[in-house]
Amino acid sequence: MSGTLRERDRKVNWHPYTQMKGAEDIIPIVRGNGAYLYDDKGNRYIDAVSSWWVTLHGHAHPYIAERVSEQLLTLEQVIFAGFTHEPAIRLSENLLRLLPSNQKKVFYTDNGSTAIEVALKMCIQYHYNQGLKRTKILAFKNSYHGDTFGAMSVSGRGVWTAPFVDMLFEVIFIDVPTEANINTLFITIDQYADELACFVYEPLVQGAAGMLMHKPEDLSILMEYCRNKGILLIQDEIFVGFGRTGRLFAADYLSAYSDVMCFSKGLTGGTMPLGLTTCSDVIYEAFYSDDKKKALFHGHSFTASPLACTAALASMELLLQERTLENIQRIVLQHERFAAKLRLHHQVEDVRQQGTILALEWRTGEETSYFSDMHDKLYPYFLSKGILLRPLGNIIYLVPPYCITDDDLAYIYETILEALDSL
Ligand SMILES: *Cc1c(COP(=O)(O)O)cnc(C)c1O
Numbered sequence: 001m002s003g004t005l006r007e008r009d010r011k012v013n014w015h016p017y018t019q020m021k022g023a024e025d026i027i028p029i030v031r032g033n034g035a036y037l038y039d040d041k042g043n044r045y046i047d048a049v050s051s052w053w054v055t056l057h058g059h060a061h062p063y064i065a066e067r068v069s070e071q072l073l074t075l076e077q078v079i080f081a082g083f084t085h086e087p088a089i090r091l092s093e094n095l096l097r098l099l100p101s102n103q104k105k106v107f108y109t110d111n112g113s114t115a116i117e118v119a120l121k122m123c124i125q126y127h128y129n130q131g132l133k134r135t136k137i138l139a140f141k142n143s144y145h146g147d148t149f150g151a152m153s154v155s156g157r158g159v160w161t162a163p164f165v166d167m168l169f170e171v172i173f174i175d176v177p178t179e180a181n182i183n184t185l186f187i188t189i190d191q192y193a194d195e196l197a198c199f200v201y202e203p204l205v206q207g208a209a210g211m212l213m214h215k216p217e218d219l220s221i222l223m224e225y226c227r228n229k230g231i232l233l234i235q236d237e238i239f240v241g242f243g244r245t246g247r248l249f250a251a252d253y254l255s256a257y258s259d260v261m262c263f264s265k266g267l268t269g270g271t272m273p274l275g276l277t278t279c280s281d282v283i284y285e286a287f288y289s290d291d292k293k294k295a296l297f298h299g300h301s302f303t304a305s306p307l308a309c310t311a312a313l314a315s316m317e318l319l320l321q322e323r324t325l326e327n328i329q330r331i332v333l334q335h336e337r338f339a340a341k342l343r344l345h346h347q348v349e350d351v352r353q354q355g356t357i358l359a360l361e362w363r364t365g366e367e368t369s370y371f372s373d374m375h376d377k378l379y380p381y382f383l384s385k386g387i388l389l390r391p392l393g394n395i396i397y398l399v400p401p402y403c404i405t406d407d408d409l410a411y412i413y414e415t416i417l418e419a420l421d422s423l
Pocket residue numbers: 111112113114116144145146147202207208236237238239264265
């Protein structure tokens with residue numbers, strides 16, 4: 001085990017979403033504290049992307065650590081078929097209380113992609129169990145729902161999915177709704193209505209596509225339309241849930257109810273992998289039967305990990321504290337002020353904000369693309385200034401942990417303006 005962490009890492013590890021050839025700048029992080037990450041050379045980075053959108057209350061939070069370590073010494077794991085435990089019961093009770101009142105049951109997994117897989121299986125089998133053949137799925141263009149095959153199938157097609165495209169199942173892709181196009185969307189839906197099992201969507205913000213946003217009123221209209229056609233609704237709150245949008249859930253902006261909801265990422269405050277899928281009684285009852293074959297045959301070894309459920313309980317306690325809710329509103333306000341400034345900048349093509357999520361599109365004279373050279377310029381630039389920002393092509397976005405200070409936000413804003421002026 002000789003060599004630096006960088007050298008040892010390069011010998012044995014294969015990193016996600018990374019062309020390993022030429023990936024020289026992989027940074028060993030040795031500890032985290034609040035909004036900060038520290039590398040092996042003692043450099044400090046402000047984690048302005050919440051480590052891929054998961055961290056809510058800051059790194060190495062002592063309260064979550066304490067609760068998880070107590071749980072570790074009490075019950076670290078138990079099979080969740082035939083057995084249950086208080087952390088999973090309490091977490092389901094506490095979460096369902098915060099969700100739209102039609103959400104009644106919780107199915108646990110261990111990441112976002114598998115929460116989506118379960119949601120898709122629930123909806124497809126819902127029809128199957130009633131002897132109906134509805135197997136097509138409706139989704140938004142540019143959507144992102146994860147990297148397993150089902151989740152990838154319902155995500156927008158692109159370079160990521162190209163090698164697998166023949167193996168992905170049939171999905172009808174539509175534009176996000178606007179007042180202007182909604183009737184066109186209805187026409188497309190009508191064309192496939194009898195075959196569509198469900199509609200899966202990221203509400204309000206399409207994260208991985210570059211923080212693209214649409215209006216809750218328009219989405220609500222589209223949801224109602226689908227519901228009236230017997231198309232089940234899967235709301236992917238994996239990214240936007242737990243306060244990111246300025247309210248606890250994107251659902252809190254919508255006038256229509258979904259049938260199924262998916263959560264992960266911020267669920268444990270970003271401390272442990274956990275995913276879950278909630279559903280209405282209507283879905284649950286389509287599986288509840290004397291016929292054993294009508295059960296939902298899905299499960300993971302670490303389904304409802306007591307440790308991860310405990311982390312989620314602790315994180316949700318912190319989230320609902322007055323201080324955290326105030327912090328969220330404080331970030332929203334600071335972002336709004338900065339967004340107003342950005343809108344006047346000649347180098348900025350577009351500015352989008354939904355709550356604590358802020359994105360700006362850098363004017364490049366070319367079409368917006370994930371593979372824009374801007375990423376390769378901007379990412380190291382911000383790191384050299386002690387800020388972890390991970391532009392999606394020419395789109396710079398902020399998704400900070402709620403504990404970030406006004407001073408750190410001001411420093412990030414200032415650094416972005418400097419980049420706009422100098423690069
Ligand atoms: C990240 C993400 C997923 C996938 O979650 P993983 O835990 O990374 O598998 C699904 N949907 C959305 C909207 C996401 O942002």
